[in-house]
Amino acid sequence: NAGVTQTPKFQVLKTGQSMTLQCAQDMNHNSMYWYRQDPGMGLRLIYYSASEGTTDKGEVPNGYNVSRLNKREFSLRLESAAPSQTSVYFCASSASGGAINTQYFGPGTRLTVL
């Protein structure tokens, strides 16, 4: 039982390049999330998917797109990377989006945009 996995672990991009961050969970969870974490800012929600087939914007969606490919997988795409997107990206999942909403996190992707 791997929990939440993310690929890649590290990535360096040049400004304007595109890339997709992959996330998968094997806990049969309905809800999945993408966060970014910057020093002194805490985790901020980029996009989330309450259930398969639905996605919604979070606090900082600009510059990103997501795809909930199936129940297991939720990808995050940067179409034209900018230095401001240098951050650590965490994917998370939870059984549901309800009040008792324990989220389980992947190990993170450390992205640097030059």
Place this chain on the structure above:
Amino acid sequence: RKEVEQDPGPFNVPEGATVAFNCTYSNSASQSFFWYRQDCRKEPKLLMSVYSSGNEDGRFTAQLNRASQYISLLIRDSKLSDSATYLCVVNLYNQGGKLIFGQGTELSVKP
């Protein structure tokens, strides 16, 4: 004003000390509350949920004061392994169960 505010620390304490972290939240619609722990350069992990009556898990005690919109975490008999960043988290159930994270409080326990 940030939705969830914590003292960023760092808190530097000797082994065996008792340390308390405080957190305030601004949205009165917040439904449930958590403390997560994050080790350096690792992912956050749930430490404990916070219930209205307060709850304890070993050396850790969490308290909630809804009237004051205040959450606390008390760690007794600190261990070296408690060194980490502690994240205060609230759940906005009326917004699809979104979690709002505080910026975290860093704890360093010294021998």
